[in-house]
Amino acid sequence: MTMDHAFIRQEMVEARQPPRGTDGPIAWLRRSLFASPSDALLTILGMLFLLWAIPPIYNFLIGHAVMPGGTVEECRAEGAGACWAYIYARFNFFIYGFYPIDQYWRPNIVFIMGAALIIPLLIPSAPFKRINALLFFVVFPVVTFYLLNGGVFGMRHVPTEQWGGLLVTLIISLVGIICSIPIGILLALGRQSKLPIIKTLSVMFIELWRAVPLITVLFMASIMLPLFMPTGTTVDKLLRALVGVTLFSSAYLAETVRGGLQALPRGQYEAGAALGLSYWKRTYFIILPQALKHVIPGIVNNFIALFKDTSLVSIVGIFDLLNTVQSASSDINWSSPTQAVTGYVFAAAVFWIFCFAMSRYSLWMERRLDTGHKR
Amino acid sequence: MSQVSETTVERAIDTSQMTVSDTDVAIDVIGMHKWYGDFHVLRDINLRVMRGERIVIAGPSGSGKSTLIRCINRLEEHQEGQIIVNGTELTADLKRIDEVRREVGMVFQHFNLFPHLTILQNLTLAPIWVRGIPKAEAEATAMHYLERVKIPEQAHKFPGQLSGGQQQRVAIARSLCMQPKIMLFDEPTSALDPEMVKEVLEVMISLAEDGMTMICVTHEMGFARQVANRVIFMDQGQIIEQNDPETFFSNPQHERTKLFLSQILH
Numbered sequence: 001m002t003m004d005h006a007f008i009r010q011e012m013v014e015a016r017q018p019p020r021g022t023d024g025p026i027a028w029l030r031r032s033l034f035a036s037p038s039d040a041l042l043t044i045l046g047m048l049f050l051l052w053a054i055p056p057i058y059n060f061l062i063g064h065a066v067m068p069g070g071t072v073e074e075c076r077a078e079g080a081g082a083c084w085a086y087i088y089a090r091f092n093f094f095i096y097g098f099y100p101i102d103q104y105w106r107p108n109i110v111f112i113m114g115a116a117l118i119i120p121l122l123i124p125s126a127p128f129k130r131i132n133a134l135l136f137f138v139v140f141p142v143v144t145f146y147l148l149n150g151g152v153f154g155m156r157h158v159p160t161e162q163w164g165g166l167l168v169t170l171i172i173s174l175v176g177i178i179c180s181i182p183i184g185i186l187l188a189l190g191r192q193s194k195l196p197i198i199k200t201l202s203v204m205f206i207e208l209w210r211a212v213p214l215i216t217v218l219f220m221a222s223i224m225l226p227l228f229m230p231t232g233t234t235v236d237k238l239l240r241a242l243v244g245v246t247l248f249s250s251a252y253l254a255e256t257v258r259g260g261l262q263a264l265p266r267g268q269y270e271a272g273a274a275l276g277l278s279y280w281k282r283t284y285f286i287i288l289p290q291a292l293k294h295v296i297p298g299i300v301n302n303f304i305a306l307f308k309d310t311s312l313v314s315i316v317g318i319f320d321l322l323n324t325v326q327s328a329s330s331d332i333n334w335s336s337p338t339q340a341v342t343g344y345v346f347a348a349a350v351f352w353i354f355c356f357a358m359s360r361y362s363l364w365m366e367r368r369l370d371t372g373h374k375r
Numbered sequence: 376m377s378q379v380s381e382t383t384v385e386r387a388i389d390t391s392q393m394t395v396s397d398t399d400v401a402i403d404v405i406g407m408h409k410w411y412g413d414f415h416v417l418r419d420i421n422l423r424v425m426r427g428e429r430i431v432i433a434g435p436s437g438s439g440k441s442t443l444i445r446c447i448n449r450l451e452e453h454q455e456g457q458i459i460v461n462g463t464e465l466t467a468d469l470k471r472i473d474e475v476r477r478e479v480g481m482v483f484q485h486f487n488l489f490p491h492l493t494i495l496q497n498l499t500l501a502p503i504w505v506r507g508i509p510k511a512e513a514e515a516t517a518m519h520y521l522e523r524v525k526i527p528e529q530a531h532k533f534p535g536q537l538s539g540g541q542q543q544r545v546a547i548a549r550s551l552c553m554q555p556k557i558m559l560f561d562e563p564t565s566a567l568d569p570e571m572v573k574e575v576l577e578v579m580i581s582l583a584e585d586g587m588t589m590i591c592v593t594h595e596m597g598f599a600r601q602v603a604n605r606v607i608f609m610d611q612g613q614i615i616e617q618n619d620p621e622t623f624f625s626n627p628q629h630e631r632t633k634l635f636l637s638q639i640l641h
Contacts, residue, residue, distance in 0.1 A: 270450050271487035275501035275553060276476040285500055289491050371491055371533040 060338075061345075075336035082342045086334040093328055094346070097164010097319040103156065106147045107167050113140060114170075122361065124368065137178065144171075160238040164319030166350065168238070172310040172320065176245040177303050183246070184253025185292075189283065191258055202254070209251035214312055217244045222316035241313045249306045256298040260291030293369050300362035304355045311351075322347050400459075401426045401557050401588045402447060407456030409439075409446060409612075416442050417453070418612045426556075429589045431599040431620070434609035435635060440592045443609070444559045447590070448479045461556055477505060480550030484562040486542040488534035494521070494545050495530040498552045506553065513552070520548035524578050540571025547578055558582065560591040596639065600624060608632045 033043045064081035066074045068088035075083035087094070096107055117136040120126035148167075151157040163171075190202030209217070221240040229235070264287060272282035292299070314323030325347045329340040402424040409417040417439045424430060432440040445451040446458060449465050449472045458465045460475045489497050498517035502508045508516070521527040524544035526537075534542055543563055550558060560579065564572045576598050583589060583602045593599065599606050599620055606623040608616045608631075616629045627633045 265485075265487075267483055267485050267487035268489065271481075271483065271489070273450060274448055274476060274479075274481040274483075275549070276473055276505040277501060278473065281504050285504065286489055290489075293491065369491075371535055 072334050072336060075334070075338060080336070080338060082345060083334070083336055083338050084342065086331075086336070086339055086342060087346050089334065090328045090331065093165065094321060094324050095165045096167055097324055098162040099158060099164065099167070100156070100162065103150075103158060106150070106155070106158075110144050110147055110167075113143070114174075141175075160236050163238065165324045166321045168313075168318060169307075169310050169321040171238075172242060172245055172313060172318075173303075173307045175242050176249050176306050176310070179246045180250035180253050180302075180306070183250035185257055185288065187250060187254035188257035188261060191254065192261060206251045206254050209248050210255070212248075214245070214248050214309055215315060217248050218312060218316050220244075237316065238318060241316065241318055245306065245310065245313070249302060252305075253299065253302050256295050256302055257291065259298060260293075260295035261287065263294050264290055293366075296362050296366050296369075300358055304358055307355060307358070308351060321350060398462075399426050400424070401428070401461065402590075403457070403459040404443075404447075405457040405459075407446065407453050407458060409442065409451065409453045409455075416612050417446070420456070420614060422607070422614065424557075424588065424590065426588055427586045428605065429583050429587075429603050430591070430605050430607060431603040432590065432592045432607045432609060433594065433596070433599065433635070434615075438609040439612040440609045441561050444481075444561055444590055444592055447557075447559060448476050448481055450481075477553065478556045479559060480553060480555035480557070481559045482543070482546050482550055482561065482563045484565050486534070486539070486546045486566075488542055488546055488549070490534050493531050493533055494526075494537070497534065497545060498549050501549075502552050517548070517552055520551045521545070523551070523581075524548045525574075538571060539567045540574045543567060543571075543575045544578055547575075547582075551582075557588045557590070560589065560593065562592050562594070564593065564595055594639065596624070608635065610635070 034040045060081040062081070064079060066080055066083050066085045068084055070083075070085035072083075072085070074080060075085060092101070092104070096104060099107060117132065117140055121129070121132050121136055126132070146152050147155070148163060149158065149160070187202050187206055190198045191206065193199045193202070218241060221244040222237055225240060226234065268286055268290065269282065272286045277285070310320055311322040313320050314326065319327070325343040328334075329343045331339075400423060402422070404420050404422040407417060407420040408415070420443060422443075432443065434440050442451055446453050446465075447460060452467075453465075461478050463471050463474050465471060465475060488494075489500070492500065495514060495517055498520065499510065499513040502513040502516065503510055518527055518530065521530055524547060526541055526544055529537055529541060529545070534545065537545065547563075563579070564575050567575060572595070576595060579589070579591070579598070580602055589602075591598070591603075603620050605617055606620050607614055608623070608627075608629070610631050616623070616627065616632045618628075623632075624636065627636055
């Protein structure tokens with residue numbers, strides 16, 4: 001019986017380039033902006049919005065702004081934009097707070113040291129990772145403390161009440177981020193533990209800290225805690241805020257990490273176990289590298305939130321960046337209609353730079369760590 | 376079903392007489408029961424595996440065959456009876472569990488390679504961190520086994536870049552790097568494309584020829600016929616029938632076995 005739809009291929013079809021698409025700017029415009037009447041309408045509306053919004057923003061920030069070197073009179077003039085001269089004049093205050101001016105070299109060394117250590121640490125191909133990490137995580141904090149606090153090697157003692165500005169914002173967020181990683185991971189593992197006591201304690205800790213607003217934590221730490229402590233014992237205000245922020249953040253991080261742990265197929269745990277790897281070795285070599293990689297976006301989200309939340313410490317009287325900006329806005333020497341706004345724009349810009357950098361770095365890291373195993 | 380040459384068959388089936396002494400017993404399962412909650416998954420399992428024996432476990436899905444071999448390296452806990460592997464009885468004692476797992480390799484249906492590590496790192500992780508073998512030596516051993524499974528050129532790739540058959544061969548090599556005394560195979564070819572089944576079975580056959588003690592849960596009846604000393608048929612959590620492959624396939628006794636074989640051999 002012959003089938004009239006029988007087919008036997010005589011020649012294989014060679015692979016070739018896809019057909020040339022309709023390229024060029026005109027085609028792009030048509031495809032992306034004016035594909036249909038409603039698209040065209042949206043495009044026109046969008047452009048009108050930009051035309052309406054951009055000029056005043058430009059005029060405020062640049063066009064009519066008073067640049068560094070300008071005077072307060074110019075800022076007070078009718079129709080003046082941002083008063084950058086004021087930011088320039090009070091810049092040191094925003095960076096160092098009330099740190100004694102003649103001692104600025106100490107925080108400066110800290111800034112330089114921090115940058116010199118963290119940049120190679122973040123570049124995967126940079127050499128001496130082990131020493132670099134040791135210096136950054138162990139030596140750097142100790143040196144920073146003695147440098148800023150003083151009281152040794154003939155350096156004047158500078159109490160933490162005088163630390164401030166970006167310096168304090170960076171200290172709180174760096175300490176918070178670095179300390180909350182190990183605590184958060186341990187809590188996440190504890191929450192998955194088969195041992196009931198460890199599991200219960202982890203759950204209790206996480207749920208307690210997650211259910212309380214950070215402001216409450218900070219208030220408790222700075223006002224309530226001293227009441228419970230025996231008279232005479234004082235714990236530094238900055239230290240209390242550091243502990244509060246760290247524990248708060250680690251509870252959030254724990255839940256993010258738990259998400260990563262749960263996303264791993266059970267086979268990964270089993271394969272590790274079947275090879276005879278102990279719990280901690282399994283966790284360290286197999287589970288965590290994969291789980292953490294899965295949740296990089298979530299972890300960075302936590303870090304960005306933490307970085308911005310540090311501004312809440314201003315409420316318990318710590319002079320972080322936002323608090324210095326806020327208190328400088330009552331500086332009569334520079335009082336002008338745009339003084340406060342300019343300060344907040346500056347603070348927002350500084351926060352944005354750091355958060356955007358974190359976000360971009362994490363995206364890049366995610367792509368780098370991808371070993372192409374999407375299942 | 377894959378075809379393997381007749382000569383391989385003859386070499387593989389080695390029915391030398393074995394004298395029973397304690398040191399010859401690789402695995403001893405005595406009156407073992409297991410429950411998942413209220414569900415009685417394994418019922419009165421008695422199974423003695425001698426060194427060098429090659430056992431194939433067959434049965435319908437849900438019959439408990441995978442659960443049984445997962446009890447042997449304690450990926451699952453049993454609640455009653457005894458499991459003695461290489462003379463060590465499995466209890467809740469973590470030390471004993473580690474001892475058993477060091478000597479028992481396992482190959483999974485879904486390979487379970489570590490996707491964030493290269494093939495070579497997959498193979499050397501356990502030898503370095505469980506056995507404490509120096510890195511260079513572990514890598515040499517790893518390359519030896521990669522050559523044995525015929526993919527040494529893939530050593531520096533990641534698992535995601537390999538085909539299913541290659542991944543499963545890597546998984547076998549990974550187990551072998553620990554120099555196990557016993558190998559467990561949990562449906563090693565079930566997740567593979569048909570064209571890749573043969574390359575994995577060939578590796579398993581060559582292992583059998585070397586005298587490895589093997590327990591394989593598999594639906595590859597051709598493999599069972601060629602390699603096994605014994606075929607065990609399970610249903611509803613119990614061993615229904617066991618026999619040498621010749622008799623098992625040509626003259627099954629139990630009704631359930633007959634039904635099963637009539638369903639899968641056509």
